[in-house]
Amino acid sequence: MSDYRIAILPGDGTGREVALEAQRILDTIEANTNIGFEQTVIPCGGKNYLDTGEEWAEGSFEFCRDEADAIYLGAIGYPGATLDNGDLAGGSVILGMRSGLDLYANVRPIKLYEGVPHKIHGKFTQVWQPGMVDMTILRENTEGLYHSLLRRSADRALGREPYEPPELEFPGLSGEVAYDPRPISSVGSERLMRMGFEIAETRNGAPVDGVQRVTCVDKSNVTRGCQLFRSVFERVALDYPKSELDYSYIDAFMQWITRSPEYYDVVVTSNMFGDIATDLGAVLQGGMGMAASGNIGDNQAFFEPVHGSAPKHAGQNKVNPIASINSVQMMMDWLGRKKSNEQMIQIGTLIDDSVADHLKDGKNLTYDLGGKASCSFVGEGISSRLAEKLAEQF
Ligand code: IPM
Numbered sequence: 001m002s003d004y005r006i007a008i009l010p011g012d013g014t015g016r017e018v019a020l021e022a023q024r025i026l027d028t029i030e031a032n033t034n035i036g037f038e039q040t041v042i043p044c045g046g047k048n049y050l051d052t053g054e055e056w057a058e059g060s061f062e063f064c065r066d067e068a069d070a071i072y073l074g075a076i077g078y079p080g081a082t083l084d085n086g087d088l089a090g091g092s093v094i095l096g097m098r099s100g101l102d103l104y105a106n107v108r109p110i111k112l113y114e115g116v117p118h119k120i121h122g123k124f125t126q127v128w129q130p131g132m133v134d135m136t137i138l139r140e141n142t143e144g145l146y147h148s149l150l151r152r153s154a155d156r157a158l159g160r161e162p163y164e165p166p167e168l169e170f171p172g173l174s175g176e177v178a179y180d181p182r183p184i185s186s187v188g189s190e191r192l193m194r195m196g197f198e199i200a201e202t203r204n205g206a207p208v209d210g211v212q213r214v215t216c217v218d219k220s221n222v223t224r225g226c227q228l229f230r231s232v233f234e235r236v237a238l239d240y241p242k243s244e245l246d247y248s249y250i251d252a253f254m255q256w257i258t259r260s261p262e263y264y265d266v267v268v269t270s271n272m273f274g275d276i277a278t279d280l281g282a283v284l285q286g287g288m289g290m291a292a293s294g295n296i297g298d299n300q301a302f303f304e305p306v307h308g309s310a311p312k313h314a315g316q317n318k319v320n321p322i323a324s325i326n327s328v329q330m331m332m333d334w335l336g337r338k339k340s341n342e343q344m345i346q347i348g349t350l351i352d353d354s355v356a357d358h359l360k361d362g363k364n365l366t367y368d369l370g371g372k373a374s375c376s377f378v379g380e381g382i383s384s385r386l387a388e389k390l391a392e393q394f
């Protein structure tokens, strides 16, 4: 019996609903294998801040850092929950873990499953074709425009009094000036890129031609940070001769992934570019309800659906739990590789198969995919498929 300690941070709004479906998947694994999970639920987020005056209880960060084998996060964001400095209440849970646990890679797979309409034209008109979209974007997660977020002067950013002029002079600008530095380091870029090349080895290449391809997305025609990023990419790539190298500027990349997503296999990019690109990526995979992610470092990781807390849908048991379930899939794969537990890697694959079967079947889908099923009904459906597969295999 191997036991893993999992911190469950449901957060706010629909995050709480989809977290229950993540927990159902963990329970299903536990019931059908010899793997056990000790789940510790930690309240956090904007609502928690309004209720208790804290984004999460003291000691929660340390628990995640020192005690948990892996972390799951639902979503953060509650209407009206703002810190005194104007920042999103609960934001320091996500951003604090990303930087505090040094989770330098935000890994965001973008895959269009059979049976799922993508959302480029209208609502549900465009149908899946084999191999249209199957790429993984790695977003640098601790540097760039987010690096100073926990430290910047909020007063200045909000234009509140007292206004302090920036330390740097910006000739030609007048009125109040706010700015966010975007530092990019060679070490931060290199470790992200190594993970990207290593992930490429585990995949089947780009859908269009099966070529193992790693694309560096930047704006090196304009910014210094991106020039460094690209030069690190060229250097690191020498260690991974099996991957074809590809380059794109972020603006052109937005166009290319919309027109020809099948060309892309693994993509590495900087923090804010990856934030933006993966929301477009979600459209290619059927919407935010399908987008899973892993915030991964060398020692710790947290897994979260990319969608937010969606206050207008909260409390209605209606949102799509698949982004959340696939985040658990990523957690199993990561834990399996980290702990050299082959069975857990296989369990990750079985979760993916269960999601794929459910979607292909097409009968019980949530509203965002054109169906009428509830969040928990879809979660139950996928869990029971998983239970069958686990019973068959183990
Ligand atoms: C994301 C989100 C976060 C980010 C927000 C909620 C801070 O948009 O995970 O993509 O900007 O990284």
Ligand code: MG
Binding pocket: 275, 276, 279
């Ligand atoms: Mg985002």
